[in-house]
Amino acid sequence: MELKIDRECVARCRELAAAIVAPVEAFIAAHSTVSVERAALRLLGVDGVTPEEIPIPNAILDALPERQRPAGIALAFGKALAETGLDPAALGEAMALGRYSLTEFTETPEGAARGALRPHVESGLERISGQRQARSELLERLPQLPPPLLYVIVASGNIYEDRTAAVAAAEAGAQVVAVIRSTGQSLLDFVPFGPTTEGFGGTYATQANFRIMRVALDEVSEKLGRYVMLTNYASGLCMPEIAVMAAIERLDMLLNDSMYGILFRDINMKRTFIDQHFSRMLNAFSGIIINTGEDNYLTTADAVDQAPAVLASQFINEEFAHRAGLPDRQIGLGDAYEINPDLEDSFLYQVAQAQLAREIFPEAALKYMPPTKHMTGDIFKGHLIDAMFNLTSVMTGQRIHLCGMLTEAIHTPFLGDRSLSLENARYIMNTARHFGDEIVLRPGGAVELRAHDVLTGCEALLERVAATGLMNAIESATFADVSRAPEGGRGFDGVFERAPEYFNPFEEALRGSLTAVSS
Amino acid sequence: MELKIDRECVARCRELAAAIVAPVEAFIAAHSTVSVERAALRLLGVDGVTPEEIPIPNAILDALPERQRPAGIALAFGKALAETGLDPAALGEAMALGRYSLTEFTETPEGAARGALRPHVESGLERISGQRQARSELLERLPQLPPPLLYVIVASGNIYEDRTAAVAAAEAGAQVVAVIRSTGQSLLDFVPFGPTTEGFGGTYATQANFRIMRVALDEVSEKLGRYVMLTNYASGLCMPEIAVMAAIERLDMLLNDSMYGILFRDINMKRTFIDQHFSRMLNAFSGIIINTGEDNYLTTADAVDQAPAVLASQFINEEFAHRAGLPDRQIGLGDAYEINPDLEDSFLYQVAQAQLAREIFPEAALKYMPPTKHMTGDIFKGHLIDAMFNLTSVMTGQRIHLCGMLTEAIHTPFLGDRSLSLENARYIMNTARHFGDEIVLRPGGAVELRAHDVLTGCEALLERVAATGLMNAIESATFADVSRAPEGGRGFDGVFERAPEYFNPFEEALRGSLTAVSS
Amino acid sequence: MTQLVKPYGDTQNDGKVQLSFTLPLEWSEAADEAARRLAGKMGFTDVQVVDGRKIATGYSFFVLYASTPQAVDVDSIAPSSERTHAMSMDEIDALIEERIGRKIRVAGACIGTDAHTVGIDAILNMKGYKGDYGLERYHMFETFNLGSQVAVEELVRFAKQHRIDALLVSQAVTQKGSDIKNFTQLSELLEAEGLRDDVVLICGGPRVTNRLAGELGYDAGFGRGTLPSEVAAFIAVRLAERRRDAARR
Amino acid sequence: MTQLVKPYGDTQNDGKVQLSFTLPLEWSEAADEAARRLAGKMGFTDVQVVDGRKIATGYSFFVLYASTPQAVDVDSIAPSSERTHAMSMDEIDALIEERIGRKIRVAGACIGTDAHTVGIDAILNMKGYKGDYGLERYHMFETFNLGSQVAVEELVRFAKQHRIDALLVSQAVTQKGSDIKNFTQLSELLEAEGLRDDVVLICGGPRVTNRLAGELGYDAGFGRGTLPSEVAAFIAVRLAERRRDAARR
Ligand code: B12
Ligand code: B12
C-alpha cells in the first residue's frame, strides 16, 4: 500500500525525541537501582530463595550496608567470592543460610575482587549468547511462517494449564505465545520463585515457569517444523531481573516500555528510566525483541484523540531503545485497533494510523494490538471487529500481530476462544493476503489527511515535551492524562546515585559487545 | 473505487447479446402459454378457486377447447362477458360453479367481445398503475437508507411466522424482505390460493400471503419512517401470473430470470422464454425491480471458473429485460460471493468481479448474493466470510445486498440469526462506508488482470452462443453444465403457436405504455 | 474403564459452555434475569449473561457462558458410522468382481420436492468429491442418477424396472421434518411393494446420521463430508454378505 | 397470571438454542456423538451437532443447535436492580440538600490487585459516562477517588479518617473468584471495625449484579452499562431513608 507522508516532519520528530531523551540518559548513567544490582547477582549465577522464601538476590542486597550501596553490589560480592573460593551459586546459598555475611569480607583488594568476578561474568554472558545462538539456529532450521506473526496470550494462572493452552495454540497456528502475568506482580520488588499454579488474571513470571513453557514450545516447534516464540513481561519494578531470566531461558520477546510503569502502574519515573535502560541493554545482547506499550494509552482515553500521543511515545521508545543498543528489528513498537467501531469510517482511520507507523518505522518489528476497549459481551460482533483488525494488519504489513479474542470482554481466553481467534486471523490474512499490494490510497483523500493530522499533532506534542523536559512533562500530565511526580510513586527508595567507585561488570561488558551486536 | 476495463470489449459483448436474443424474441412474438393466458384472466379480475380447489383461471382456461387456444382466452371470455353482462370476477365465480361454460357463447362478434373487455382491461391496468403511484409516493415520504439496500429472507413455511420475522428484520435494519417459496412451487402449473401455514424450506407464494406481508411491512414502514420493500419469486411455471399478483399487491421486487427455470428447474425453454417476456413487461409497467439468478451458476460449479458465464448471463438478462421494456434501474442483475474462502487472495477475485459488474452496468440495480456454498456448521467462520462479503459490497457500490446468514449451512434463518446478520452488515458498511472512494486499484495489478480475464472469457462464450443460437447452446450444455432439449422439460404442453386472430388486450396496452414508462 | 469428559474452558473439567438464544420478551434487566434463570433451569451453574439486548419489539437476544455439571462417558461410544471399511476404488472393484461377479446396479435421486443434487452428484458423478472418484468412475458399478425432485413412486417404479441393487436417496431440506417424511415414504413404499429386501437402501444428506438411517429402516446413512468410496465400499461389502448368507441357506 | 416463555428460533416455543464448547477429545465421529450425547444429558432435545472439528491434539470444538424443553415464568421476575429511581443531577442535589443538609462524602477505589479504574472513574470523574456526569460534578457530593490496586485495609483506614458516607469499590478481574474474595474481605473488615452501618457500601464491575451484591452483604451492586446518576440517586435516597429511620427512633 502507498501512503504519502511529510518526511521532513518525521525527521524533526526524531530530532525532538533525541533532544528529549538525552538529558534522561545522562541521569541514568549517574544512577543505579536495587533491581539492577540484583540483576547483576543473577547474571553471576545467584538464584533460589532463603528458608523464609526471600529470593537470595534480594537477601544479599538487603544485607549490604546502606553506605556501601553507591559502589554497587558487585565488588562486595566479588570479595566474598575471592575469600570463600565458592562459586556465586554456592556462595548465594551459603549466605541465604546465614553462613556468611557480606560485611565480613574486607581483606580483599578491589583488583582481586574484580578478578574473582571475571570468570563468572564471562560464563554468565556466554550462557546468554549461547541461547542467542541456539535461537538463530532454531530459526534457521525451523523457519517461521511469514508475518504478521500471530501472537496469542495464555493467562490461566496455572503454568501447567498455560502449557496445555500454549501447545494447543501453536498447533492452531500461533507463532508467538505470551504468558500474561498475574495482576500485581509488576508492583512486587522481587521476582517470585519456582513453578506456580495460582494467579489472578495471569500467571506469575518466574524463571521456573519460563523454563516449563520454553521446553514445551521447543517440543511443539520441532513437531510443527516451525519455531514458536515465547513472550513475557518485563516492565514493572523488576525489569532488569526479568530481562536476565528471559535471556537465560531463551524467551524471544519481552514487554518492555520506557514509560508504562510510570504512567500505568505509578512506579517512580527515575526507577523506571534506569531499569528500562539496563534491561534493554540485556535484551539487545540476548536478541530479545522488546514490545512497547502504546496500546495502553488507548484503553483509558479516546483512540482518535490519542493517536498523536501514541506516535510520540513510539518516537521516544525508539530513541531509548537505540541508546540501549537495540537494533530496529528488535524494537516492537506498539499500537492498537481501539477506535470506536461504530464511528463511521473508523476502519479508514485505523488504516491511516497503521500505515503511518509502517512508513515511519520501516525496519521496526511493529506490534499491533487488537480491539479490547470496545469489545462487549456480543461475541459475534466482537469477532467481526477482530476481523477488520486482522485485515488492517495484513494490509499494512504489521510484524507482530496480537490476536483479538471474541470473548475479550468476558474472560481470559478459553482454549476454544483462542482457536476461533486464530481461525479468524488465518482466514482473513489468507483471503486478503496481497490486498495491500493492490491498492493505492487516493492522494489528498481522507486517509492521507488523517495520517497527516496525526503526524503534525505528534510533532507539536514532542515540541512541548522537549521544551519542559520529559520528567516535568510527565508531572504535568502530558501523557495519558496522568501526573506523576519525579520522586513519587513506587520503588523510589530503590534508586541511588553511583559513587565514583561504582562497579557493575556487566554494564561494561554489554556496552562493549552491543555496538557489535546491533550492527 | 477505480478499475480500468476494456470498453470496446464491453460494447462487443452487448452486440453479441442482442444478436443472441433477437431470434428468440421473434419466436416469443409468435407464441403464447397457458400461464400468459391465465395471467390475462387475472388481470381482468378473475380470482378464487373452484369447489375442487382449482384456481378459477386454470379452470376457465382448461375449459377452452383445444382448437380455440391459438386465439387466446381473451376473446372467448370477452364474449361471455358481453352475453352475461357480469363483471369478470362474478363471471369467473359463476363458471367455477359450472353455471356457464365458455363454449356456450358464440353469438357475440369479435368487436363486441373486445368492447366488453375494454373497461376491465383499463381498470385492471389502472389498479396496477395505482399501486405504482402509491409506491413512489411512499418512497417520497418514507425515504430508504442509502444503498446497499439490506435484503433478508424469511422462510418459515408459515406466513404468520414470516410476518413476525419480517417486521423484526425491518426494525433491525432490513430494507427489503423476501419471502422464500416452498420447495417445488415453481414446478406447479397453477398458483396456490389463500393464506398458507405449511411449506417446506419456504412459504407458498399466494396473493393472500403477498397481501398479509405488504400490510405488515407498510405498517412498520410508517413506524420506522422508511419504506420497507417486499420481494417474492416469479421464475417457474407461473411467471406471468405471479407477476400479476405482485403488481396488484405492490411487491417491489421479483426474482425473474430468463433462464433460471430452464437450467435449474428443468422447465421447458420455450415456455420459459415466452413467460419471462410477458411477466417482465408487467414488471416494467408496475415498477417492480427484477432480480436475476446468476448466483445459481455458482452454487453447483466453481465460482472462479464460472465468472465468465455469470457475466454472459448478465448481458443476456439485460438484453431480454430491455426488450420487455425494463429500464436499467429496474434490472437487478445477480452475482454472488461464492469463491472458495480458503483460496489465497480470494477476496481480491471477489472485488475484481463485483467492481467489473459495477463498471459494465453502471445504472443497473446490481443484486449481490452472499456466500452460501462454502458456508459450514462453523458459524463463527461463516460470520467472517459474510463480513468480507459485506465489505466487498460497500466497497464496490452494489445496490441490493442480500445479507448472508451465519447459519446458512444449518437451517432457514432464525429470528436471532437475521439480527446478527444485519448487525454484521451495518457494522462493516458503516466502519468502511467510504473506503471504496479512498482507493485506486493498482494499474496492471492482480485485480485488474482478473477482471480482464473474466471479461474476455465472457466475450468468447457469447461468441459461441451467438454462433449456435441460444436454444442450441443450452442444449449443448453451455450454461451450468446442464443440457436441456428445446422441446423437453416441464410445461412444454402449455406452449402454443398464436393464430392470426390471437388477441391479448394487455400485451397491446403494455407495449404502448412501456416506451413511456421506461424513459 | 470409563472415561468421563466434560467441556473444557481453560481448566480440566470446568464444564464451560457458550450459549445464545432469543427470547420473545422486550429487553430489560428483568429479561437478562429471565435468561439467567432459564439457563439455571437447564441445569447450568455459574451462569453469566454476558450480553442481552433488544433485537426487535418484543424480542431480545442473549449470549451466556455457564458451567455444566454433566459429563459423558466416551468409551461407551462406538463410532456410529459405516465409514469403517477404508478401501480404494480398485480394491472395491476387485471385491465386487470376485464376490458378486457382475456389475452392481445403483440408482440415486433427490426425492420429494428437494432439488439439492450437489450432494448425491458428489457421490455418483465421475468427478466425485474432494478428489475421491464417484461411483460412475468404478468398473463394477452401473449407475443411474435420476436427479432432483423425484417422486418416490417414480423411483420405486424405476428400481423395479431396472432391477436396481442399491438405492441412494438424498435430502438437504430438513425444515419441518420434510426429510424424515420423504425417507419414510420411500422405505414404506418399498416394503409395500415387497422390494425392500431386494435392495440396499441408503440415505444421505448434511443432517443424516447412520443412527437416524437405522431408525428409518435404512441399511445405512451418510452425513456431512461423506466420500464416494466410503459409500461404494459399504454397498459392495453389504451385497457380498447377502450373497454369502443366501448361499448358506 | 404466569407468562411462560421459551427460546424462539423461527416458531413460537420451538425452544431453539445455540451452543458451543470444547471437549478434551481427539476429533472423530465418536467425538461428534459424544457432543450429541452430552447435550442430551443437559436435557436438550432435537440435538444437531452442526460442526465438530479438531482444534489441537486431544481437543475438539463443537457447535450445536438444539431445543430446550425448559421455560421460564417471567412475571415472577422483579427487576433485580437499584437503577429504579431515575433522577436528574439537579433533582439529586436538591434531594440531598433538603433531606441531608450537607455534602455526602464518597470514596471510590479499585481494590485488591485490580487496576481497572476506567469503570470507577466513569462513575466518579466529572466527565462521567455516556453523557451522564460523574459524582465529582454534583454540588452535594464530596468525592475521593483512591484509584487502582488499593488494599482494603488502606481503604477502611481512609474511610474512618475522612468519615466517608458511601464506599464505592470496583472489580473487573473475576478470574478464580478474585472479585468475590476482595469484596468479601472489605465487608468483613468493615464489620470487624464496627463501621459497616456507618457507610452505604456499594460494589460494581462488569460481572456484578445487584443480587450478588446482596449476597455479599453490600447495599447495592451495579453492572455493565451503569450510569453515574443511577448510583448517585441510590446513595442519596438510601442515606435519606437512614436519616428518617434514625430520626424516628
Ligand atoms: C447449493 C444450494 C442450493 C442450490 C441447489 C443447487 C443444486 N442443484 O443442488 C439452489 C440455489 C438451487 C438452492 C435452492 C434452495 N435451497 Co438450498 N442450499 C444450497 C447450499 C448453499 C449448499 C448445498 C450443497 O450443495 N452442499 C454441498 C454438498 C456436497 O454437501 P451435502 O449436500 O451435505 O452432501 C454431502 C453429504 O451430505 C453426503 N450426501 C448428501 N446426499 C447424499 C446421498 C447419499 C445417498 C449419500 C450416501 C450421501 C449423501 O455426501 C455429500 C458429499 O460429502 C445449502 C447451504 C449449505 N451451505 O449447506 C442450502 C440449503 C440446503 N438450501 C436450503 C433451502 C431452504 C433452499 C430453498 C428451499 C430456498 C432457499 N433458502 O434457497 C431452495 C429450494 C430448492 C429445493 N426445491 O430444494 C436450506 C435448507 C434448510 C433446511 N435445513 O431445511 C439450506 C441449508 C440453506 C438455508 N440455510 O436456508 N439451494
Ligand atoms: C481497559 C482494560 C485494561 C487496562 C486498564 C486501564 C485502566 N486504568 O483501567 C489495562 C491495559 C491496564 C488492563 C490490564 C489488565 N487487564 Co484488562 N481489560 C481492560 C478492558 C479492555 C476494558 C475494561 C474497561 O475499561 N471497560 C470500560 C468500563 C467503563 O466498563 P466497566 O469496567 O464494566 O465499568 C462500568 C460498569 O461495570 C460499572 N462499574 C464498574 N466499576 C464500578 C464500581 C462501582 C462502585 C459502581 C457503582 C459501578 C461500577 O460502571 C461502569 C460504567 O458503566 C477489559 C476487556 C473489556 N472489553 O471489558 C479487560 C479485562 C477486564 N482485563 C483483564 C485482565 C485479565 C487484565 C490483566 C490482568 C492482563 C490482561 N489480560 O491484560 C491486566 C492487569 C491489570 C490489573 N492489574 O488489574 C480481563 C479480566 C478477565 C476476568 N474476567 O477476570 C479482561 C476482561 C480482558 C480479558 N478478557 O482478558 N486492562
Ligand SMILES: Cc1ncc(COP(=O)(O)O)c(C=O)c1O
Ligand atoms: C509494556 C507493558 N509492560 C507490562 C505490561 C503488564 O503489566 P502488569 O503486569 O502490570 O499488568 C503491559 C500490559 O499491558 C505492557 O503494555
Ligand SMILES: Cc1ncc(COP(=O)(O)O)c(C=O)c1O
Ligand atoms: C431467479 C430465481 N428465480 C426463482 C428462484 C426460486 O426458485 P424455486 O422456488 O424453484 O426454488 C431462485 C432461487 O434461487 C432464483 O434465483
